[in-house]
Amino acid sequence: MIKTDVIIIGGGSTGCGIARDLALRGIPHCLIEKGDYAAGATGACHGLLHSGGRYAVSDPIAARECFDENMILRKIGEKCVEQTGGLFVRLPGDSKRYRDLFLRKCDEVGIPTEVLSSSKALELVPNLNPEIEEAIKVPDASIDPFRLCMLNMMTSRLHDNLILTRHRVTEIIKSHGRCIGVRTMHTVTGEIKEIYGNIIVNAAGAWSNLVARLAGCEVPITLSKGSLVITNHRLSDMVLNRLRPSSDGDIIVPNEAVCLAGTTSFAVEDPDKISVRAAEVDTIISEAGRMVPHFNQTRIIRAFSGVRPLIKSGKMDSREISRGFQIINHENGLYSIVGGKLTTYRLMAEKMVDVIMEAFNLKKECETAEKPLDGQEELSGYPLSKRLADMQNIICECELVNKKDVTRTILQTGTKHVGDIQHRTRLGMGPCQGGFCTFRALGMMHDMSVLTPEESLQGLREFLQRRFRGIRGVLWGDQLREEQLIEYIYLGIFAMEKKP
Known part of the structure; x- marks a missing residue:
C-alpha cells in the first residue's frame, strides 16, 4: 500500500503540469498514466504554441490566455520551444471583412500583429502561394509536447514523488462515500x-x-x-494559418525537420476507437496546398488522430466550443479538470493546485511561471543541430539518434517499450517512421538483457502494427515504394510472416 497527499490520474501536459506545480509547492503526490507521457491528446496535437490569434475572433478569453502562456513558456521552456513566428495568410477569395475583424479583435485582446505585403510574406516563406493577397504576422511558435511533459515530470522526480507509467486505474477506492485511493494494474x-x-x-x-x-x-x-498529417521535410520555417474562420486543414506547423498539417473536427463517442479517414487526408492536403502549393507534391509520411476533450456545449460544430477549461469539484475528494489547450496547460495546473492548496488550508504561491523547467540542458539531442555534433554510431539516420542516447534512455527508464525511447530521443520519427531503426533499438534492449528474444520479437510485431496504422492512409508514390522495401526486409530477410 502506498500513501501520498495527492493522486493525479493522467500523464498528459495538464497532469504533468500539476505534478510540477505540486512539487514546487512541497505537496507529495503520485502521478498515474496508463501509457507513456503524452499518450493522449497532448501527443497527438500539431505542437503549435498558440499566440491566441486563432481564437481572437471566436473566443477572446481563451485567446488572451494563450498569448500570456505563450510568453511564459518561451521563458521557462526555452529549450523545447522554437520561436518560429506565425503568419495568418489571406488568399484570393478570403474575406477582407474578416481580416479587418481579426486585426481589431487581436488588438482588443492584446496580441501584437504586423500586416505584411504579399512580397514581404514570400520573402519570409518562399513556398507560400504566390497569389496570396497579404499576411498578418503573429507570435506563434512550435513546441515539442513529449519533451514538455518529461521536463515537467523532471521536477516531480527531483522532489522524490512517485510516477507510475504503464499503470491503468481500474478502481477508485471509496470509504463512507469519499474517494480515498485508487487501485491500478500494470x-x-x-x-x-x-x-x-x-x-x-x-x-x-x-x-x-x-x-x-x-x-x-x-x-x-x-x-x-x-486528424493531422506529417511531411517528410519542412515546407515552412514559420507557423502558417489561413486567415478565415477555423476550418479543416488550415494550419501548418514546422517541428524539427518536418511539418505537421491539419486539422479536422468530428464528434466521437469513444476515444479508444478512432481512425484517420482517407477523406480527411485528402482534405488536409488539398487545403494546406492552397497556402503552400508544394504541399500537393510533398511526401506524406504519416497520418494520425487525437481526441480533444472540450467542455460540454449545445453547439453542433465543435469548432465553436470554447477552448477554455473548467475545474469540477465532485464533493467527494475527487476533482476533474477538463478542456483547455496544450498552450494553457501551465495555467490550468496552477488553478488546479490553487484549489488543492485551499483544500489543505496551506498557503504557498505558484512558482511555475518564473522558474525554468528542470532538465533542459540534458535534453537528448534537441534541437536537431545538437545531434549533428556527434555522428558516431548512428542508430536512426533520419533523426540522427546515436547509440549513446538510446543506451542512456534505456538505462534511465528501464523501459521495455520502444515507444518510450522514441518519445525521449525522436528515434523513428523521421521519413522511414522507424522502419530502418526500430529493430536496432530492440536489438540493443535484448543485448542489454532488458528484453528476452521472445519479448523483442513481440515488441517488433506490435511496433509494425502501430506503424502501419499510421502510414496506411498515405501509401502512394515514394511512401508506397519505401513501404514495399520495408515489407521485403521484415517479411523476407527477417521472416516476420512466420508465427512465433
Whole structure:
C-alpha cells in the first residue's frame, strides 16, 4: 500500500503540469498514466504554441490566455520551444471583412500583429502561394509536447514523488462515500497496486468521464477527433494559418525537420476507437496546398488522430466550443479538470493546485511561471543541430539518434517499450517512421538483457502494427515504394510472416 497527499490520474501536459506545480509547492503526490507521457491528446496535437490569434475572433478569453502562456513558456521552456513566428495568410477569395475583424479583435485582446505585403510574406516563406493577397504576422511558435511533459515530470522526480507509467486505474477506492485511493494494474505485468491519498485529481483528458464514472460521478465533455498529417521535410520555417474562420486543414506547423498539417473536427463517442479517414487526408492536403502549393507534391509520411476533450456545449460544430477549461469539484475528494489547450496547460495546473492548496488550508504561491523547467540542458539531442555534433554510431539516420542516447534512455527508464525511447530521443520519427531503426533499438534492449528474444520479437510485431496504422492512409508514390522495401526486409530477410 502506498500513501501520498495527492493522486493525479493522467500523464498528459495538464497532469504533468500539476505534478510540477505540486512539487514546487512541497505537496507529495503520485502521478498515474496508463501509457507513456503524452499518450493522449497532448501527443497527438500539431505542437503549435498558440499566440491566441486563432481564437481572437471566436473566443477572446481563451485567446488572451494563450498569448500570456505563450510568453511564459518561451521563458521557462526555452529549450523545447522554437520561436518560429506565425503568419495568418489571406488568399484570393478570403474575406477582407474578416481580416479587418481579426486585426481589431487581436488588438482588443492584446496580441501584437504586423500586416505584411504579399512580397514581404514570400520573402519570409518562399513556398507560400504566390497569389496570396497579404499576411498578418503573429507570435506563434512550435513546441515539442513529449519533451514538455518529461521536463515537467523532471521536477516531480527531483522532489522524490512517485510516477507510475504503464499503470491503468481500474478502481477508485471509496470509504463512507469519499474517494480515498485508487487501485491500478500494470498494463504489461498485471501487477496490482493500491495508492491512497487525500485528494484525487482526474486529469485524464478524453478519458476523464470514464475515470469519473469509477467514482460514480460524471464529467460533461464533448469529444472531438482531429486528424493531422506529417511531411517528410519542412515546407515552412514559420507557423502558417489561413486567415478565415477555423476550418479543416488550415494550419501548418514546422517541428524539427518536418511539418505537421491539419486539422479536422468530428464528434466521437469513444476515444479508444478512432481512425484517420482517407477523406480527411485528402482534405488536409488539398487545403494546406492552397497556402503552400508544394504541399500537393510533398511526401506524406504519416497520418494520425487525437481526441480533444472540450467542455460540454449545445453547439453542433465543435469548432465553436470554447477552448477554455473548467475545474469540477465532485464533493467527494475527487476533482476533474477538463478542456483547455496544450498552450494553457501551465495555467490550468496552477488553478488546479490553487484549489488543492485551499483544500489543505496551506498557503504557498505558484512558482511555475518564473522558474525554468528542470532538465533542459540534458535534453537528448534537441534541437536537431545538437545531434549533428556527434555522428558516431548512428542508430536512426533520419533523426540522427546515436547509440549513446538510446543506451542512456534505456538505462534511465528501464523501459521495455520502444515507444518510450522514441518519445525521449525522436528515434523513428523521421521519413522511414522507424522502419530502418526500430529493430536496432530492440536489438540493443535484448543485448542489454532488458528484453528476452521472445519479448523483442513481440515488441517488433506490435511496433509494425502501430506503424502501419499510421502510414496506411498515405501509401502512394515514394511512401508506397519505401513501404514495399520495408515489407521485403521484415517479411523476407527477417521472416516476420512466420508465427512465433
